[in-house]
Amino acid sequence: EVQLVESGGALVQPGESLRLSCAASGFNFGKYWMSWGRQVPGKGLEWVANIKEDGSDYYYLDSVKGRFTISRDNNRHLLFLQMNNLRPEDTAIYYCARRKNFDSWGQGTLVSVSS
Amino acid sequence: DVVMTQSPLYLPVTLGQPASISCRSSQGLVYGDGNTYLNWFHQRPGQSPRRLIYKISYRDSGVPDRFSGSGSGTDFTLRISGVEAEDVGVYYCMQGTHWPFTFGPGTRVDIK
Numbered sequence: 001e002v003q004l005v006e007s008g009g010a011l012v013q014p015g016e017s018l019r020l021s022c023a024a025s026g027f028n029f030g031k032y033w034m035s036w037g038r039q040v041p042g043k044g045l046e047w048v049a050n051i052k053e054d055g056s057d058y059y060y061l062d063s064v065k066g067r068f069t070i071s072r073d074n075n076r077h078l079l080f081l082q083m084n085n086l087r088p089e090d091t092a093i094y095y096c097a098r099r100k101n102f103d104s105w106g107q108g109t110l111v112s113v114s115s
Numbered sequence: 116d117v118v119m120t121q122s123p124l125y126l127p128v129t130l131g132q133p134a135s136i137s138c139r140s141s142q143g144l145v146y147g148d149g150n151t152y153l154n155w156f157h158q159r160p161g162q163s164p165r166r167l168i169y170k171i172s173y174r175d176s177g178v179p180d181r182f183s184g185s186g187s188g189t190d191f192t193l194r195i196s197g198v199e200a201e202d203v204g205v206y207y208c209m210q211g212t213h214w215p216f217t218f219g220p221g222t223r224v225d226i227k
Contacts (some may be wrong), residue, residue, distance in 0.1 A: 047216040
């Protein structure tokens with residue numbers, strides 16, 4: 001069974017940094033593109049970033065380019081999202097998902113950016 | 116960016132009756148490999164989204180066959196042949212062809 005478990009969400013102040021992790025199990029992690037998406041509580045879904053199987057290619061939402069970095073550790077079956085210079089508009093539940101087209105999702109981790 | 120629109124945004128349905136949700140993209144979604152990466156997701160209150168349909172019409176594993184997807188070009192449809200109580204929630208379409216990938220605004224389905 002595919003399992004994705006996010007962690008690292010917290011309440012931070014604008015300009016601060018946070019690193020989200022996603023622990024994957026139940027599938028051959030290194031053979032899949034992985035993704036991050038987010039959702040403001042009570043609102044719609046937004047794609048944030050994708051990373052290729054071997055980490056050699058990645059894509060970002062324009063509003064996070066230069067601030068967020070997606071990475072992965074295939075040996076430890078971990079996906080990461082390093083988030084720097086956080087803004088209040090980054091406040092959301094962040095989901096880890098398998099594949100570019102989100103075929104399995106984690107339960108999400110809440111990031112709140114507020115002074 | 117590709118803009119995804121959905122209609123209706125709110126859909127009250129009677130148990131056992133069919134339901135249909137429309138999704139339109141601002142440009143065609145055929146990728147270079149010939150596939151159209153149009154997905155449908157369902158999110159129940161308090162839960163993570165779940166993918167139901169990928170590449171327009173392929174059902175994900177475990178998805179009941181009352182769900183079906185169709186369409187081409189820029190117009191796509193999700194149909195539920197007979198709505199059950201567990202089908203309430205919000206349905207989103209998403210295009211995974213052109214970066215940045217984009218979601219529709221969501222259609223809330225409730226039981227009348």
